[in-house]
Amino acid sequence: MSWLMRGLPGGSFGWLVLHELRLNLRGVRRRALSTWLGVWLLFGYLALGVSIAVGLRDVAIMPSAAIMDGMLAASLVALSLMVTQAVLASYRTLYDAGDLDLLLSSPADGRTVLGAKLIGIAGTIVLTYAVLTLPIVVPVAAIGHPQFWGVLALLAALALAAACIGLGITLLLAWIAGPRAARTVGQIVAALLGGGFFIVSQLLSHDRPGRGRIEIFERLRDSKIGESPVGSLPGRVAFGEPIAVALLLGATLLLFGVASRLFQARFLASYQAAGMRLARTKASRRGIGRHFKSGLFAAIFAKEFRLLRRDPALAFQIVLRLVYLAPLMLIGFGGRSGSGVPIGSSLAFASVLVVGQLVGSFAWLTISAEDTPDLLTVAPVDKSEANRAKLVAALAMAAPIGVVLPIAVLLQSPLGGIVTLAMTAIAGTLAGIIELSFGKPMPRKSFNRRRGGGVIAGILGVVVTIICGGIAGVSVYMLG
Numbered sequence: 001m002s003w004l005m006r007g008l009p010g011g012s013f014g015w016l017v018l019h020e021l022r023l024n025l026r027g028v029r030r031r032a033l034s035t036w037l038g039v040w041l042l043f044g045y046l047a048l049g050v051s052i053a054v055g056l057r058d059v060a061i062m063p064s065a066a067i068m069d070g071m072l073a074a075s076l077v078a079l080s081l082m083v084t085q086a087v088l089a090s091y092r093t094l095y096d097a098g099d100l101d102l103l104l105s106s107p108a109d110g111r112t113v114l115g116a117k118l119i120g121i122a123g124t125i126v127l128t129y130a131v132l133t134l135p136i137v138v139p140v141a142a143i144g145h146p147q148f149w150g151v152l153a154l155l156a157a158l159a160l161a162a163a164c165i166g167l168g169i170t171l172l173l174a175w176i177a178g179p180r181a182a183r184t185v186g187q188i189v190a191a192l193l194g195g196g197f198f199i200v201s202q203l204l205s206h207d208r209p210g211r212g213r214i215e216i217f218e219r220l221r222d223s224k225i226g227e228s229p230v231g232s233l234p235g236r237v238a239f240g241e242p243i244a245v246a247l248l249l250g251a252t253l254l255l256f257g258v259a260s261r262l263f264q265a266r267f268l269a270s271y272q273a274a275g276m277r278l279a280r281t282k283a284s285r286r287g288i289g290r291h292f293k294s295g296l297f298a299a300i301f302a303k304e305f306r307l308l309r310r311d312p313a314l315a316f317q318i319v320l321r322l323v324y325l326a327p328l329m330l331i332g333f334g335g336r337s338g339s340g341v342p343i344g345s346s347l348a349f350a351s352v353l354v355v356g357q358l359v360g361s362f363a364w365l366t367i368s369a370e371d372t373p374d375l376l377t378v379a380p381v382d383k384s385e386a387n388r389a390k391l392v393a394a395l396a397m398a399a400p401i402g403v404v405l406p407i408a409v410l411l412q413s414p415l416g417g418i419v420t421l422a423m424t425a426i427a428g429t430l431a432g433i434i435e436l437s438f439g440k441p442m443p444r445k446s447f448n449r450r451r452g453g454g455v456i457a458g459i460l461g462v463v464v465t466i467i468c469g470g471i472a473g474v475s476v477y478m479l480g
Contacts, residue, residue: 011108013116020120021127046135053139061145063239069226071235079158082125084193086166089121114267115260122156122163129155150240153249157237160252164259171266296381300389301396304366308397311365344412345473348420351405352472355398356427356465362394363432364457391432398428409476416476423475427468431461 005022008015103113133155141148173185225231236244367390377383402424410417438457 011106013112016103016108016113016116017119017123020116021123023120042131042135046139049136049139050143052136053143053145056140057144063235065224065227066221068232068235069221071238072226072231073220075154075158075234078129079162080193082129082158082162083166083169085125085128086121086162087169087189087193089124090167090170093117093121111260111264114264115256118163118167118256118260121166122159125159125162126155129159147240148238150245151238153245154234154237157248157252160256164255167259167263167267171263175266296385297389297392300386301393304390304393305396308362308365308393344409344416345477347405347409348416348423348476349469349473351402351409351420351424352427352469353465354405355402355424356431356468357461358398358401359394359428360431360435360457360461360465362397363391364435366390366394367436387436391429391436394432395425395428402428413476413479416479419475419479420472423468423472427465430464430468434460434464 005015005018008018104110133151137148137151141151169189173189220226226235233244233248237248367387403421406417406421406424408417409420434457
């Protein structure tokens, strides 16, 4: 990326776009082992795409009503996920990006900076979904079906629209909720947008797994929206129809230009407000002594729990897990299931798996994002006691989620609910201990993108939670 930037004037629109893409790509760099593993997986995925293309080489693929409905549904789902990614990227730009002060104080025009940020967000989205789609689409288009080159245009148009919509949602939330609450509210909204399709499909499933997605497609087909001029536009673009490609790309480019102009003033105002000291307007009348705890364990626990509770990025993780647990909670508290799967055992396994992973993430954050590791190292205190306080803080943060599914199991089998709760606590504790054992302290400000822990710790955490979940599921099944 740097060699491309050298050929462009510094501060130009193209240079700023490449700079934004370079910053975004830095967040996905991995260790050598992970990089090679990703390369091999991508190579295998590409080989699968080539085999599919060879198999479809002599098969005529023509537009049909079913294909148009499917493309419309896939585009809507992809757009919702892209908007989620755009909202998160917009919040990182407003609250975490350290280069905006320099860019806005430079001779570069503010509208150019905002346009480069939007293109950077859209480019990051395109790269994310290109990895998922292009290894299949490109071989199919290159071997016998050139019309599918239009998928590239569809992907670019969806990414541009998602970037504009995501920035608009971000600025609207910042204007409504204010800079103090907008960080957390934005994370929650992003989680709901990302899991919205899953929630709707589960609500329409009528206790029959997988039925919700079929129900959505059937309703879309019966409404004949996919056959209308607007509804069929994604399908026609994917099939490479020139007029459709020109219309969709033209519309999204027009939206991009309008958004850049309309959002410029609000973007600058929101960024300035985000940099303000977000303190309460009224001084507290309560004594300052309540902020100080007696004893090492109480002090460390209070500090870590407060930091976890105030961390906006954790709201995204918690709400997203609640979104995907919602169908299980509805089935569990409803006491019935339309399949032959033992629901009590499934709830027990899900409870242990989800809470174990959640506690592991919290524990990793408490140990790896420690701002004062040197002070704790040289302090005349017991390090194991400090780690126990961090572990208890992670468990306390995950406790509200950890008790939901065991209560649902308790309604069906009282003893099974107790076993589920106990195994959930054990799995969470073991996952937290693993993360505390392998974590390496780094400044908290280095964790803007919330990277995960090490590979070994991650594998051990998954193995432990699966084993504990299996024990809980089998125990609940045996207890009836």
